[in-house]
Each structure stands twice: as C-alpha cells, then as structure tokens.
Amino acid sequence: MKKVFMPLVMVAILALIPFVGVQYAGLSYLFGVIIPYTAIVVLLAGFLLRLADWLRRPVPFRIPTTCGQEKSLEWIKYDRFESPHRFWEVAARVLFEVLFFRSLFRNTKAEIHKDANLAYGSHKWLWFGGLAFHWSLLIIVLRHSRFFFPMVPGFTDLLSHVDGFFDVTLPTFYITDAVVLVAITFLVFRRLNDAKMRLISLQTDYFPLFLIAAIVVVGVFMRYLTRLDIMPVKDQMLRLVNFSVDAPGDIGALFYVHLFLVSVLAIYFPFSKLMHAGAIFLSPTRNQCNNSREKRHINPWNTAIKFRTYAEYEDDYREKMKKAKLPIEKQ
Ligand code: HEM
Numbered sequence: 001m002k003k004v005f006m007p008l009v010m011v012a013i014l015a016l017i018p019f020v021g022v023q024y025a026g027l028s029y030l031f032g033v034i035i036p037y038t039a040i041v042v043l044l045a046g047f048l049l050r051l052a053d054w055l056r057r058p059v060p061f062r063i064p065t066t067c068g069q070e071k072s073l074e075w076i077k078y079d080r081f082e083s084p085h086r087f088w089e090v091a092a093r094v095l096f097e098v099l100f101f102r103s104l105f106r107n108t109k110a111e112i113h114k115d116a117n118l119a120y121g122s123h124k125w126l127w128f129g130g131l132a133f134h135w136s137l138l139i140i141v142l143r144h145s146r147f148f149f150p151m152v153p154g155f156t157d158l159l160s161h162v163d164g165f166f167d168v169t170l171p172t173f174y175i176t177d178a179v180v181l182v183a184i185t186f187l188v189f190r191r192l193n194d195a196k197m198r199l200i201s202l203q204t205d206y207f208p209l210f211l212i213a214a215i216v217v218v219g220v221f222m223r224y225l226t227r228l229d230i231m232p233v234k235d236q237m238l239r240l241v242n243f244s245v246d247a248p249g250d251i252g253a254l255f256y257v258h259l260f261l262v263s264v265l266a267i268y269f270p271f272s273k274l275m276h277a278g279a280i281f282l283s284p285t286r287n288q289c290n291n292s293r294e295k296r297h298i299n300p301w302n303t304a305i306k307f308r309t310y311a312e313y314e315d316d317y318r319e320k321m322k323k324a325k326l327p328i329e330k331q
Pocket of ligand 1: 140143147174221224227233258259265
C-alpha cells in the first residue's frame with residue numbers, strides 16, 4: 001500500500017523537520033516568522049490566481065445541473081432550487097451546498113446483489129462524516145481567532161463555551177476535537193475499506209487527510225497533555241498580524257510542529273484538491289441560473305454570420321419563382 005504509506009511517511013518527516021530544527025538547531029525564527037509569512041503569501045496569491053484563472057475561462061453555454069422543472073409559462077409550477085432561474089435562487093442553492101453539502105446528501109451507493117442485479121441504495125454516511133469533518137474544523141479555526149486579537153472576540157468566547165459544553169477536563173474538553181478525529185478516521189477508512197475506493201484513491205487523497213490529522217493531533221497534545229503556555233504564542237501571532245519581523249519568545253518545539261504543518265497545508269492548498277473550497281463558487285454547473293427558455297444565450301466567439309432574410313431571398317429570386325409558379329409573398 002505505497003499510496004497510503006508514502007503520504008504517511010511524508011507527514012511524519014514534515015513533523016520532524018521543525019521539531020529537530022527548533023529543539024536542536026534553535027531555528028525558531030525560521031519556523032516562527034519566515035515560513036509562516038511565506039505560507040500566507042503563497043496561500044493568498046495562489047488562491048487568487050487559481051480563482052482568476054477560472055474566472056477568465058469562457059463559459060459560453062448554460063450548463064447548470066438541474067433536477068426539477070424549469071421556469072417557463074406562468075401556470076407551470078417550477079422548482080426554485082432544483083432549477084433556479086433567478087440570482088437569489090442560485091445563491092441560495094450554492095449556500096445550501098456550501099453549508100450542508102446538499103448534493104452529497106443524495107449520494108447513492110451501487111451494489112451487485114447476490115442475484116446479480118445492480119441495486120442502488122441510500123448512502124448518508126459520507127455526507128454525515130464530511131459535514132462533521134468540515135464543521136468541526138471550521139469551529140476549531142474560528143476558536144483559534146483568540147490568538148490573533150488582543151481582546152478575545154465575543155463570538156470566539158461563545159463558540160468556546162458551546163464547544164466546551166461538557167466541561168469534563170482541565171483545560172476544558174472541546175467536543176469538536178473528538179468529532180474531527182472521529183471524522184478523519186472515518187474518511188481514511190472509507191477509502192481503505194472498500195476495494196473500489198482503494199483503487200481510485202491517490203496519494204493526493206491521503207496526504208491532506210494525514211496532514212490535517214497531524215495538525216489536530218499535535219494541537220490536542222499541546223492542549224491536553226503538554227499544557228502549552230499560550231501567552232508567548234499569542235504574543236507571536238499578534239506580532240505576525242501586525243507585520244512585525246521580531247523574533248518569537250520562548251515557545252515549545254511542539255508548537256512549531258503545529259505551525260509548520262499549518263504552513264505546509266497553506267502552501268499546499270492552492271495547488272491541490274483542497275481548492276474545491278473556492279471552486280464551488282465558480283462551478284458553472286452550480287452558479288448559473290437555468291433561464292435558457294427565457295433568454296437566448298449566444299456563444300460569444302461564434303463568428304459573425306451575415307443572415308439573409310426570406311424577404312431578401314424573395315427579392316432576389318421573385319421573377320424566377322413566378323416563372324416556376326412558386327408561391328410568393330410580395331407581388
Ligand atoms: C488549519 C489550521 C489549524 C487547525 C486545524 C488547528 C487545530 C488545532 C486543534 C484541534 C487543537 C486542539 C485544541 C483546540 O481544539 O483548540 C489546536 C490547538 C492549538 N493550536 Fe491549532 N490549529 C490550526 C492552526 C493554528 C495556528 C495558525 C496556530 C497559531 C497560533 C495554532 C495554535 C494552536 C495552539 C497554541 C493550540 C493549543 C491551544 C490550547 O492550549 O488551548 N493553531 N489546534
């Protein structure tokens with residue numbers, strides 16, 4: 001299983017680099033200032049360039065995916081969300097897709113039954129696992145905003161309270177930490193368990209999963225086991241957001257592993273399948289309204305054709321048509 005092993009080894013090596021670098025070579029400036037700045041520049045520039053590249057691609061035809069009645073005559077009821085024909089209907093559909101993975105909810109699984117019949121069944125686990133993964137990551141990242149503002153923002157406090165609802169450990173156990181770990185485990189085993197999935201999965205499917213898992217595991221270690229002092233971390237993050245290039249204070253090597261893996265993720269993001277985060281908004285099958293009965297869409301690069309009307313045709317051939325006793329409109 002080279003496809004699984006290689007990304008695993010790569011993530012392990014990536015985690016070791018900053019640990020050795022900071023612990024034994026004192027490279028905290030490299031891992032605490034230079035690499036994070038580089039990563040954010042690559043992420044922003046890469047993300048915007050990919051979006052710009054997609055935006056300038058011509059989309060001459062209406063190709064929204066629909067599974068409902070299109071808007072046509074007033075008395076025919078149409079489906080606003082399955083076949084949207086106004087901007088706000090499209091926007092609502094995209095929003096539901098982004099927030100609740102609406103199309104994945106309809107995901108089906110195909111199986112050959114014992115009697116050799118192909119059968120389709122409901123398959124909600126991927127939808128549920130994917131949703132749990134993305135939502136818990138989002139909440140974790142939003143909670144991290146406390147490191148980037150001098151005063152902890154109100155919504156971060158609220159999120160942390162709700163997330164720490166069980167209040168069972170010291171420091172408070174966050175539900176999302178457990179959910180994200182279970183979800184990542186599910187997403188990895190989903191690929192490993194099934195022969196078809198194993199076959200189509202690539203190293204680039206496993207790598208981001210292992211990388212995010214490593215970031216989460218190191219974060220969990222720092223919070224619950226090694227009990228990292230977060231004040232120097234916050235000082236350093238405030239320096240970074242204020243574009244300062246001062247050296248970081250005394251922070252444990254484990255933090256640099258966390259930060260380095262996040263930096264690798266940021267650099268990897270624009271060049272990988274993770275760009276689906278931006279692509280969903282630019283996907284013509286999602287972001288177009290289905291109004292081709294209402295509006296004529298003309299391919300912009302069609303060569304200009306000089307059309308000849310029937311009246312012009314008749315003007316040219318009237319005499320010949322009369323001779324041939326063909327009906328004419330204008331005498
Ligand atoms: C993709 C981005 C990131 C992910 C997924 C992530 C994930 C996590 C997770 C799961 C934890 C465990 C505790 C918790 O849930 O709060 C954690 C802790 C931590 N993370 Fe991150 N992290 C990310 C980015 C960062 C960044 C950019 C920093 C830089 C400040 C950072 C600093 C920390 C620190 C200091 C802790 C320990 C918190 C504590 O002791 O309460 N993380 N991280």
